[in-house]
Amino acid sequence: MDTCLIHNYSQRIENVLDRLLPPASEQPGRLHETMRYSVLGGGKRIRPRLVYATGDVLGIAPERLDAPACAVEFIHAYSLIHDDLPAMDDDALRRGQPTAHIAFGEATAILAGDALQALAFEVIATDASIGTDPAIRATLMATLAYACGSHGMVGGQALDMDSEGKRIGVQQLERLHNQKTGALLRACVMMAADSQPDLAVDERAALDLFARRIGLAFQVRDDVLDIESSTEKLGKTQGADIAHHKATYPALLGLAEAKALSERLYAEAMDAVSIFGDQAAPLREIAAEIVKRDH
């Protein structure tokens, strides 16, 4: 990708994740092995790439974003481990591989998730790559913690569970998804913004709006894919939402209108970052990938 205007950062992400994860040779070995298995087992790395892409738009060197980029991926990986548990979605397959509790046992999977959450905060609190300004560190921490907690990702997961088998409206579904997937995607964009303390207020607001629209588009697309895509492409059990009687955008709006909604959200996101002109290309590219993806 070096000849291309848009940096992909895929190799960088793998390298930094590897550096920031404890080696499996270090005690407790099985725990560290499970953490590494869950984080390094592939995935599209949309979240860390979103951090770096926002940094590109704002002229922040990628080195300075290594810690937040990897921290969000650690949070994402922990959430998948816990979501897959028998008491939650009870999924045996993730990215075409056995889920952590199938490969390492349930207790170790719970602990690996817990340790990855702590590691995400440790990396933000300590990694030298962030630089020497403790105010940036504290702000990054606030953004990430809020996105993870009961008002963010975990709260969205709880709302999702509460809604199973119930009739909920589009508004409640939007709230659920804004928390469940939207909050962490927003944190990716806003942590890059946090790393630029002299960012103009309107630019920060534009990024926030972009992040919110893309976050929701991501989930609408996910719902659509759960119906349209095959199990093979998804790497997880297709039709799982229907099997779990979950409310989805296609179920509430119909498939065609759900697709139209995702296009509308995409257009609003594009509109928001027009303030950055051509500089916004990296965010336009990743937004397109999120909305057009087929797995």
Place this chain on the structure above:
Amino acid sequence: MDTCLIHNYSQRIENVLDRLLPPASEQPGRLHETMRYSVLGGGKRIRPRLVYATGDVLGIAPERLDAPACAVEFIHAYSLIHDDLPAMDDDALRRGQPTAHIAFGEATAILAGDALQALAFEVIATDASIGTDPAIRATLMATLAYACGSHGMVGGQALDMDSEGKRIGVQQLERLHNQKTGALLRACVMMAADSQPDLAVDERAALDLFARRIGLAFQVRDDVLDIESSTEKLGKTQGADIAHHKATYPALLGLAEAKALSERLYAEAMDAVSIFGDQAAPLREIAAEIVKRDH
């Protein structure tokens, strides 16, 4: 306790925990209810009291320690929720009450634990009581995150699981406990130390040694109590360690030698804080409570 030299802070702790926990009236209600049930359902509050006691020794106003004091209790509460899960210790009773997964279901219990961990970091990152110095915030975060992760509490839990049914030596048992319970108790003391950035190096080292000795003494006492105390007093199933074939100090050293070890650790902890003279009274008191407690 107002007439006494040593502040107890019990009421302060309950008030601040209540303030920092989201109200159950706020969505997602069941998640917030589970978080509140798990944190506010009693407990000796040794960890927050240890934060305030260290602050008393160092002349730090209790207001400035409200966030770290409550953050450690949130971490402690989350670890209990996850430890009690069927895949872990499978305990139905905690502090004489149904454990979170019995009262609210397993999925909600997992999520409540996850949200409490995030809340602990959010409180450190954002609560105004800490003051305006972001360097203190960043240091508190580093201390807490390290204590929680795979090199701290969660790692100790994993070592504990790995050791079940195996023969392990005293050295490995000490490592396990230094991580499993010691790391978070140490963080209580060190977060108060972090809040006093101009603390002398030898005073900081003295507190660190005190914390390590007390942390281990706490666990040795726990092992002894598991044999000696009744289920009624403990509020959890007595003899659970033996039933789970866990390595314990009494099992490795004999009951009398385990008791003697806890007294030796206590004496070393007292020795460490002698540097503070009479000012160390609050730490002496809480150390005595830890080593002499009968439940």
